[in-house]
Amino acid sequence: MIESDLLRHIYSRTADLSRFGQVVVGPGDDCAVLRAPSGDHLLLTVDQVVEGRHFEAIADPSKARVLDGIGRKAIARSISDIAAMGGTPTATLATACLPPGFPQTSADELFDRMHAWALHWGAPLIGGDIAMGPDLGNSAKPPLLLTTTVLGVPHAGRGPVLRSTAQVGDELWVTGRLGNSFASGRHLSFEPRVAEARWLCSRAGAEPTAMIDLSDGLGRDADRIARASQVRIEIDARLLPLHPDCTDRRRGVSDGEDYELLFTASPGSLAEGASINAVPLTRIGRIVAGPAGAVIRTDTGLLDASGLGWDHADPRP
Ligand SMILES: [Mg+2]
Structure with a gap:
């Protein structure tokens, strides 16, 4: 059994949780x-x-x-x-x-x-x-x-930021840099983006509309926001902020355990080139109407992002 199947099984058993206030x-x-x-x-x-x-x-x-x-x-x-x-x-x-x-x-x-x-x-x-x-x-x-x-x-002003509240028209942003987490050893030394999330949530009127941390790869985790929010996410592969030791854009999309924040925000609420405590913020895509899911625009066309990532129950890549 792979992790996504197991999670679906758990969710199906807990669908009636709403009766527990x-x-x-x-x-x-x-x-x-x-x-x-x-x-x-x-x-x-x-x-x-x-x-x-x-x-x-x-x-x-x-x-x-x-x-x-x-x-x-x-x-x-x-x-x-x-x-x-x-x-x-x-x-x-x-x-x-x-x-x-x-x-x-x-x-x-x-x-x-x-x-x-x-x-x-x-x-x-x-x-x-x-x-x-x-x-x-x-x-x-x-x-x-x-x-x-x-x-x-949760943040006292913003409340919990869910995966399910991205809006059509929003921009897609990511903190830090992506890719090569295992080979570089960063999977043991990454800094959870607590301060950055708090900073983002403190900007009244410009807080993230939806957010996730990148544990299983950008493609798979973006698809989770898209499906939870019932929107289409388009990622522009040319905009990905890769680590200098990750030279393959595909690995920036599929490598797991970056533990950066992927979030959606209202258009214009963040400036291009913005950073928090020297952690760069990069706009990498947008939220559009269409079938729920994430796609990646590359030089050769659109790729389905849902299978581009790491399932923690699968054998190591
Ligand atoms: Mg997570």
């Missing part, structure tokens, strides 16, 4: 949105990292630098989902399933690093659980698994 937004966005009895909204997201899929198999668990990168990524992915809603992270919960024989000192170091990174983004680790995986004898060793839940609060 506390669930404002259920599955299908970067975070769920809950209404507390006080009326305030809360953001919740959960994600996992799996050894051998989201990070390389650990050759030496005594290496603090390796554990730091893994712990950082486990926290940062969920922090990025809070940013994708325009929110501020507030607290973190984490669980680990360790391979049999994983040293206690390494487990302590891993959780110390996760705690430090959670604090770094203002969302202290407030609970969790650790289990040891089964020893399967001669079979292959089970991988290290980390699961991270982050809670957050």
